[in-house]
Amino acid sequence: MIEFVLGNALIMILIKSFIAVGIVFSLPLPFTWIERKIAGHIQVRPGPMRVGFHGVLQPFADGLKLFLKEDIIPDGADKFLFRVAPYLTLIPYIAIFVAIPVAGNAYLSDMNVGVLYVLAIGGLSIYGIILGGWASNSKYALLGGLRAAAQMISYEVAMGFAVIGVIMMAQSLNMREIVEAQGGGILSWNIMPHKQLIGFYIFLVAGFAESNRIPFDIPEGEGELGGGFHTEYSGMRFSLFAMAEYAAMFSICAIGTVLYLGGWHAPHPALDVIPGFIWFIIKVVCFVYIFMWVRFSWPRYRYDQLMALGWKFLIPLGVANVLVTGLFIMLW
Amino acid sequence: MELLFFFLFATVAVLAAVMVVTVRNPVHSVLALILCFFQVACLFVLLRSPFLGIAQLFIYVGAIMIFFLFAVFLLDIKRTIHQERYSRWASFALPAGIIMLVEIVLLLGRGKFGAPVQEQEAVASLLNLGKSTEAIGAVLFTKYLYPFEIISVVLLVAFVGAVVLTVKSKQED
Incomplete structure (x- = not known):
């Protein structure tokens, strides 16, 4: 039986798909609770407390509420695209998890061009946001969609330049080989100043922008756009967009861990007794905490400030980083 | 499969x-x-x-x-x-489409369709490269360096052209 399953390519593809889908769909449960708790404590209030111990069951209550809400499709909307858009946002993030190696032997697919795949697929999720904004037949939603498109294109360039530095250090596009190049303690990780600290900084800022989170959540902009691209969405379709935002944040954190934080390697070789996937999870959780910490500490950028930061600061810095990295690799 | x-x-x-x-x-x-x-x-x-x-x-x-x-x-x-679905450009597009179709059929019929596979394989084996990424990089920066540089200049011209066009139209407004 087991030989049959392992030998049959189609069944293996199905099993792997189920694992990736399962990861993405189970993410919002812990994330919404943690996010609201962190928000509460940063603002000196307890956060959700009523449902379960310290509100741990709150995500289930929220999920039930969203599930029971009416699914409203606005008059004059493009019905097909309006229905499909939330799924288009979510599916690329499911596809990303296929390529991320959690430990040396725990990955769903070992691709030669893993880094490029992850960046390219992550960029596709923007179609759901743009089309959701357009199909709503609402000016706020359309403006949100257009902003999302412009923001995504600007910051994807910056992120690409940041990642080129890592690729040059590892001499490979394979995610697993990139992690292996960072083996041997915390000093070998790409986040160290003598490695790719500037690249990590660009990656982090571009990551905030790509996951549409504060300080770069102008596609939603509830202050001026009343919710942006998801203004007209309600019920389950709205929660799919929220789920996609968490999946985006999580995938950026996982990619950042692989590229800059040494993936499954322990900070010191002596700590390798603890299995790699536990280190990976610890690092991703710390990374996620930074995302949430920033969300409740910074105000939102203005649109022109966002564009200026992307094109006039991050991209030149990224190009300089590639040149300096190349120079050091040549000289070493 | x-x-x-x-x-x-x-x-x-x-x-x-x-x-x-x-x-x-x-x-x-x-x-x-x-x-x-x-x-x-x-x-x-x-x-x-x-x-x-x-x-x-x-x-x-x-x-x-x-x-x-x-x-x-x-x-x-x-x-x-x-x-209207058929604009006046259709009368130009139709002959062009027919010519392209005839060309494709002729190329297919003579077996000259597609890239010269053997040549590419020869290049890859010459450089002794297994991975497609490295093979493309090596070939692009050695054998096809000249066309590669020409393309980058053409793209740069297109960039500058786009900027020039938009700035000009704003001044006219």
């Missing part, structure tokens, strides 16, 4: 390409074009060239088509939908 996937991707690609020109709503036709590019990327992967597939995904699906959508959103879609 591989043949099955090839026919799946190829059929969807052709159907999507047909939809690009037959669908009335311009946004839908851009979407069909995106689907078509996506299938072509899948075909590259089937051809054991994942780097080209991902590059197709990155550049065409991920960047260029977003600009397309951006432009199409700013059109007056309701007016475009009710426009």
Whole structure:
């Protein structure tokens, strides 16, 4: 039986798909609770407390509420695209998890061009946001969609330049080989100043922008756009967009861990007794905490400030980083 | 199995390409074009060239088509939908299409269609490279360096041209 399953390519593809889908769909449960708790404590209030111990069951209550809400499709909307858009946002993030190696032997697919795949697929999720904004037949939603498109294109360039530095250090596009190049303690990780600290900084800022989170959540902009691209969405379709935002944040954190934080390697070789996937999870959780910490500490950028930061600061810095990295690799 | 996937991707690609020109709503036709590019990327992967597939995904699906959508959103879609379907350009496009069809049939018939596979294999084995990414990089920066540089200059001219055109039209306003 087991030989049959392992030998049959189609069944293996199905099993792997189920694992990736399962990861993405189970993410919002812990994330919404943690996010609201962190928000509460940063603002000196307890956060959700009523449902379960310290509100741990709150995500289930929220999920039930969203599930029971009416699914409203606005008059004059493009019905097909309006229905499909939330799924288009979510599916690329499911596809990303296929390529991320959690430990040396725990990955769903070992691709030669893993880094490029992850960046390219992550960029596709923007179609759901743009089309959701357009199909709503609402000016706020359309403006949100257009902003999302412009923001995504600007910051994807910056992120690409940041990642080129890592690729040059590892001499490979394979995610697993990139992690292996960072083996041997915390000093070998790409986040160290003598490695790719500037690249990590660009990656982090571009990551905030790509996951549409504060300080770069102008596609939603509830202050001026009343919710942006998801203004007209309600019920389950709205929660799919929220789920996609968490999946985006999580995938950026996982990619950042692989590229800059040494993936499954322990900070010191002596700590390798603890299995790699536990280190990976610890690092991703710390990374996620930074995302949430920033969300409740910074105000939102203005649109022109966002564009200026992307094109006039991050991209030149990224190009300089590639040149300096190349120079050091040549000289070493 | 591989043949099955090839026919799946190829059929969807052709159907999507047909939809690009037959669908009335311009946004839908851009979407069909995106689907078509996506299938072509899948075909590259089937051809054991994942780097080209991902590059197709990155550049065409991920960047260029977003600009397309951006432009199409700013059109007056309701007016475009009710426009006459056969514009005066059709009389030019039809002969051009027929000529291209004849050329394709002739090339296919003489067996000269497609890239010179043997030559590429010779280049790859000459440089002793296994991975497609490294092979493409090495060939691009040695054998095809001159065309590569020419293309970058052409692209730069296009960039500058776009900036010049927009700045000029703003001054006229």
